[in-house]
Each structure stands twice: as C-alpha cells, then as structure tokens.
Amino acid sequence: MEFEFTKYHGLGNDFILIDNRSKSAPLITSEQAVQWCDRNFGIGADGVIFALPGLEGTDYSMRIFNADGSEPEMCGNGIRCLAKFLADLQGVTGSTEYQIHTLAGVITPTLEGNGKVRVNMGMPQLLASQIPTTLVQGDQKVIDVPLEVGGNVWQVTCVSMGNPHCITYVEDVSAIPLESIGPQFEHHSAFPKRTNTEFIQVVRPDYIKMRVWERGAGATLACGTGACASVVAGVLTGKCDRICTVELPGGCLDIEWSEIDQRIYMTGPAQRVFTGSFRQG
Ligand code: ZDP
Secondary structure, three states, X not given: OEEEEEEEEEOOXXXXXXXXXXXXXXOOOHHHHHHHHOOOOXXXXXXXXXXXXXXXXXXXXXXXXXXXXXXXXXXXXXXXXXXXXXXXXXXXXXXXXXXXXXXXXXXXXXXXXXXXXXXXXXXXXXXXOOOOOOOOOOOOEOOOEEEEEOOEEEEEEEEEOOOEEEEEEOOOHHHOOHHHHHHHHHOOOOOOOOOEEEEEEEEEOOEEEEEEEEOOOEEOOOOHHHHHHHHHHHHHOOOOOOXXXXXXXXXXXXXXXXXXXXXXXXXXXXXXXXXXXXXXX
16 A cells, blocks of 8 residues: 655644545554654654544644554644644635544634634543543642652642643753653553643743653653643743743744633644655565
C-alpha cells in the first residue's frame, strides 16, 4: 500500500497529515503511526493527524496518534496544522473558519489573512476528576499543590485542555533536566492517564518561557495545549496576565484567556514542509 501524506509543523512541533476525508476510520493503524513517526526508520514526526469527515454537524473531524501510538484527545499545534492542510487541499487562501470535531469537543480554528491561525480552544477544565489526577479529591481543583517527583517537591497546578497538563513554575527553565524528570512526571501514579508536563519561567507577567515534556512524544519544540494550560495555571496562581505570550523552544504563541466568554484563544503559525508518499511493508 502506498499512502500520500503532507508534513506540517507549528513552531517545530511536527505532524504527518493524512487526507482521510473519504472514510470515517483512520487510513493507518496506531502501530503504523509509530513506524511513520520514527525519525530514523520512518518519515519523522511528533504525531500523525487525520482529516476525517465531520461528525455531529461539524465541517471535519480530527484524530491524532502520538509518536508512541497513544491517542490524545486534543492537540493545539496540530489543529492549526490541520486548518492549514484543509485550506491547502481546498485551495482556500482568504480568512476561513472551520468547526472541527475532536475527542475534546468542537474546536474552532480560523485562518487569518496574515498566515497565522487563531484557535478557540474552549474552556479549561480544572477539577481533579477532569484532569484526571488523584492529587486531591475529584471535585477539587489542583492549584499550587506540592508533588514529589525525582526526590524534589514541585508546586504544581493541573489543567485539562481536553488533554491532561501538569504545570510547575520554576526560577530557570534552562536548568530543568527534562529527559530525566519528564518521564517521571508523565508516568507518576497521581496521573491515571499519564500527563503532559510544562516547566514555566516568568520573564514578565505578559511573557513566559516554557519547556515541555509531552505525554507519548517526549521533549518537543512546542505544545499548543500546554501553552494554553500554562497561562491558565499562571493566572490562577497570580503569576501571569490573561493575555500572555508563551515562548517555546520553537518560537512564540499568543494566548488569551478571555474574561468575556472564559474561553482560551491561541494564535500561532502553521507551515507546510513537504508532500510525499510512504510505502508500507
Ligand atoms: O496529550 C498528549 O498526549 C499530547 N502529546 C498531545 C499533543 C499535544 C500537542 N503538542 C499540542 O500542541 O497541543 C500537539
């Protein structure tokens, strides 16, 4: 079997996009996705994203497999790439909005004239049962709670953007040994569905720096849902503004937690890299 794909990235968080508009089931399996994402034995990517027919009255549906084959509920950088992919497939150049069905509900990306994509990411979920985490009682929020990982106690705040995030504000993000500490957060027994982890340094209340260890993908150059979750955590703990730029290793995302509708808006780039075909077997 030969498959067509297109590579996109959002600030270096890279994805293989598959035109799956004519079938409701993904054209490749999660095992194949693992192989395709391999940077030495495959195409190389942080995940595989499928553009599927819309469910429940939406324009399209999005599903994603992480590089390890697990399936996250949502993907912030990925949905910007998906919006760009759909516009490229349809030859749309102007400003366009899509209603996308995801496992985290309906998410609305808008392609802006300047090449950036603004996404209504919906409302953050804050209850422990929604993250999910066992750090506190299910009906409580996890705000600035101590968590022991790797022999240190970290003050963590947990936020779900559809997918789980554990955020910790630190003095200096460059001093974090991501490769050793990241997996210990990801697989900590307090997170039954594992977790994405963000380490944040405040530069100014309207500008923070982030390093991320992603569930199922490891250290990536950017994480859209993580940037949103980190601003929510910063607002809840009085560390950052509701309108805040997040600097990731791959570049900056503009985040706004709207006081009007309580939804999170994320704005950032999405770029096509190349199209190719992959022969399986
Ligand atoms: O929740 C997870 O398992 C994440 N690895 C999904 C991917 C998140 C992503 N990096 C983002 O930008 O939100 C794509």
